[in-house]
Amino acid sequence: MNNKKGIIIKQISNLYTVKVEDKEYDSRARGKFYIDNVTPLVGDQVIIDIKNKYILEILPRKNSLSRPSIANVDACIIISSVKEPKLDLNLLDKLLTIVINEKVEPIICFTKLDLLSDEELKEINFLIDYYQKIGIKTFTNTNLKLLIKAIKNKVIVLTGQSGAGKSTLLNKLDESFNIKTNKISKALGRGVHTTRHVELFSYKESLIADTPGFSSLDINKLTNEEIKNTFPEFKVNCQFKDCNHINEKKCQVKKDLEDNIILKSRYNNYLKFVREK
Numbered sequence: 001m002n003n004k005k006g007i008i009i010k011q012i013s014n015l016y017t018v019k020v021e022d023k024e025y026d027s028r029a030r031g032k033f034y035i036d037n038v039t040p041l042v043g044d045q046v047i048i049d050i051k052n053k054y055i056l057e058i059l060p061r062k063n064s065l066s067r068p069s070i071a072n073v074d075a076c077i078i079i080s081s082v083k084e085p086k087l088d089l090n091l092l093d094k095l096l097t098i099v100i101n102e103k104v105e106p107i108i109c110f111t112k113l114d115l116l117s118d119e120e121l122k123e124i125n126f127l128i129d130y131y132q133k134i135g136i137k138t139f140t141n142t143n144l145k146l147l148i149k150a151i152k153n154k155v156i157v158l159t160g161q162s163g164a165g166k167s168t169l170l171n172k173l174d175e176s177f178n179i180k181t182n183k184i185s186k187a188l189g190r191g192v193h194t195t196r197h198v199e200l201f202s203y204k205e206s207l208i209a210d211t212p213g214f215s216s217l218d219i220n221k222l223t224n225e226e227i228k229n230t231f232p233e234f235k236v237n238c239q240f241k242d243c244n245h246i247n248e249k250k251c252q253v254k255k256d257l258e259d260n261i262i263l264k265s266r267y268n269n270y271l272k273f274v275r276e277k
Ligand SMILES: Nc1nc2c(ncn2[C@@H]2O[C@H](COP(=O)(O)OP(=O)(O)OP(=O)(O)O)[C@@H](O)[C@H]2O)c(=O)[nH]1
Pocket: 111, 112, 113, 114, 115, 141, 160, 161, 162, 163, 164, 165, 166, 167, 168, 169, 180, 181, 182, 183, 184, 191, 192, 193, 194, 195, 211, 212, 213, 214
């Protein structure tokens, strides 16, 4: 039997690396996929002909994320630098919305807390508490034990701004990954996209993907309803069941906002997301 089931762990142009048990095969995709307009993605479960090194079939996907493109993700770690590049709550909330909408578990990991003053650190700790309170696992890259526990037996993707410390975090998990990292550009004040392709690394019983950092992406594909549903703290009882929490009267979300129960930046980002479209 030449046909085996495996998982695509790397793609560089039209060459796919498929992992079958503990062996890896560099293979190509069958022409049929191009005709059908389906592209195999990293994370895809596939049937591969290991003799001729062809991907024959893509098994049904649980989910898929784009930019970076990856399929069948259990959890996504959003790496959020608090300085150099500076904290970007708009990007963090946007990534949370996209990830939650795809039914992927979101995990936040803040990095570079060592660069903060005590005063700034207080603000970050406040944020960490907030995101935890609304039910999102939130960590820092200084306490990896908790993070490691959260990713056990899962297919994980790292995402976040270029220069945020994604590759550095992976190397911290396992030195043998030896992934190239880079100083952030002093001139640009941000990273310069050191990581150029998506690749799944085996870490204990998990598969974990480093990705090229991206600095912009849109949520145009989502409806306002979908966007609203990705904010866990909005699941409160407003007068109207279909309340959009914008202009409605007796809106509990707006009351929680006034009472500082809901974070201002979260609410403002929500407004931006529904209006940007
Ligand atoms: N001070 C400090 N520097 C860090 C920390 N984490 C990462 N860095 C540094 O930040 C720079 C960028 O880190 P990378 O790991 O290359 O960032 P990346 O997210 O992989 O960036 P791209 O591959 O471009 O998307 C490197 O110089 C790291 O040494 C941290 O917690 N504290």
